[in-house]
Amino acid sequence: MKLSDLKNSLSDFWKEFYKVKSGIFGLFLFALFLILVIFEPSLLQFPEANNRWRDISYWENNPKSAPPEWTNFFSSKKSSVSDVLDTPEEKDNNMGALRMREYIFKYNYDYDLPPQDMIFMAEGSGEPMVLLNLTRPDGESIDLIQKNYSLGENGRVRISTEKDSKLEAIDFASGFEEYSIVDGLDPSLVNPNEILFSKAEVGMINNQNPLKGEYVLKATIIMQNESDVIKNGKLIVTGRVFGVLGTDSYKRDLWTGVVAGIKWALLIGILTAIISVSLGVVYGVISAYLGGIWDTIMMRIFEIFVSVPLLPVLIVMSAVFKPSIWTLIFMMCIFFWVGPVRTVRSMALQIREETYIEASRALGASHVRIIFKHMIPLLIPYSFASMAIYIPGAIVYEATVSLLGLGDANIVTWGQILSDALNSGAVLNGIWWWVVPPGLSIAVMGMAFAFIGFAMDKILHPKLRTR
């Protein structure tokens, strides 16, 4: 079989394949996943997510357990959307040695549910003092915090109203709220932003009505020393809803996680399928070709591998050896190759009896040449079909091992996202945006390859074709 023959048979195959709609749909989904992988860097809002998925400090400015932004569309109460205000109005006042810098942020609040947090961030050095003041649409002005920093060289100022302004907010509310509610209130249970963004009236602690309009947050930085520097002030409003797929309870952006998981799922699935199916096909052909005692021995070894309960063994091996993703792929290949052997062997037994095999043997062709040149090429279409069928299996097995917390901790896979979701009680708390997207991705990817594989299968087994 020459290369051009192979090309011909492949193009024949493609002509047949093109007629099967489901196969084309599968290919379309596969292409879609590939495009997502290629354009991953430009799709991700958090480019370092691949390396810092488990680094909590990388995600600290996101809201916690926030649903996707588009859920606002379906809900009668609009949740505030996350926003970054990084172009504030800047004012500098110099009074001799004392220098003052003001950042003025204007935030237009037009939602029913207040942001989870407002975070003021700036870079600088020295020992500046920071004051935050919020002016509300109703004219009330609240001093949120006054704090001295010692930043050293290239430090960072980070003020979160949620953590740092609890007492100030309660103090503000006590001017309007009934005494019985304010008295004995546990500050740790109060989110100050709920008070700050609600109408100043009785009930503003427990049943807030939103106060819409323009809020002005003024950050005043007082620098006393020559060496004190402050720059790049910005205000991060962490909303109640976030991004395309929301965030989990570790504040991680789930869209980033799901997109970053695509390449690993593809890699695990395709690599495992290619290696194990190739091994299985070669093994089956060799066993059938050699026949006799070799066939018996090889089939005995095959029987041992078939008798292994796959997933339990994978789980125990992962628990004992703590594999990296590459080792895991290797371990899966050790057990997956048995899949196509039986079918391949029976097909090869027929091929072996063909006259052209006999002819080439008579011409003095070596075993290797006969096996790889004359037998295996005939099995290539079948191999592709079984590869496509094995890909979803490999992806699901990796996800299952990861679900148990045994996955490779240096990468992000869908199984690991689901494992975190399960362990953090996302199911119990109804955080569906944490559970549905990664699992759905596994299912859709599995579906894509199932469509491709079943379409090929249909072409290869004309007997099952519908009349």
Place this chain on the structure above:
Amino acid sequence: MYGKYVLKRVLNGIAIYIILIFIYSILFNVTMEATVRAQIEEVVRAEVMSMSNSTITPAEITKYGERRKAELYVQYKLDKPVGERILFRALNTLTFQYGNSTIIKSSSGSNRVMDIVLEAVPKTLILFSTAMIIDIIIGLWLGIKKAQKPGKTLDKSTSVVTMIVFGMPSWWLGMLMIMFFAYIVKIFPSGGLHSTPAPEGFAYFIDSIYHLILPVLTLVILGFWGRSFLTRNIVLGVLQEDFIMSARARGIPERKVLYGHGMRTAAPPIVTMALLALLTSVSGNIVFETIFSWTGMGNLYWVSVQQNDVPVLLGNLSFTTGLFISGLIILDLIYGFLDPRIKVGGKA
């Protein structure tokens, strides 16, 4: 003739089981020995502690501890060369002496791994056999329907669903089902084998079934599509044989052609397929139990991984392997019974 076939197949299965246990012993020897050493340390420390308030001098206590440790090392053969240790461990596993767990205890308080595993086995069998029986009945029925009118709407639409659910992890669907049926529409419990406290008598039976519905439903929803697709392919393959055409030509009623001629031929592969599905489903969906807090063997894997309880993990694996191989043997025996060509050594 059949007796010889049975004997051959059973012996073959036992041989494979022994080989696999040996492979496990070689693979996991290092981890297992580390655990046994830690357990011995613990035992000796406990004994020494209990002696410390008596009149014996500290030097004697240390000496006693050392001697005791050496004794236990001899008892567990840790002083022997590697090959002998592996052999010893494999023989122990083959005789179901899985040793003691490090943390996990059975509900009766025993820390023998065998007790813990045996407690989990029936629960797993109940869950998966119930699901599989329903699954196979629906799958067979649908598969025959599909094969009767291949290429028609029913066949095409169900085939598409088969592919859609092909790569869906059962545990993920379980999570969704719990979310929906236990927390949004509160009609089913979120997990467990029965309510706490467990009711008595007949109420207990009803309660157990009530808890069984959601996990079984999940497994069935995901499972029967694949079953029906395979049945369809097998039956369709048989229906295109020449003898079916000749039966039709002789004017035999279509029903009789299908069930009398077609199904008789298709039965052996279908039965194999169904039972093999049962086996692979137990082995492949084992983590599924954890989602429903179903304290079977799958959950035991989860717990022992979380607690890092190596003896339970390995004991459970050996037992699962044993069950799996027994299943494969039974499968072959049934196949041989249904298809007489197998037992005489002819080509199937």
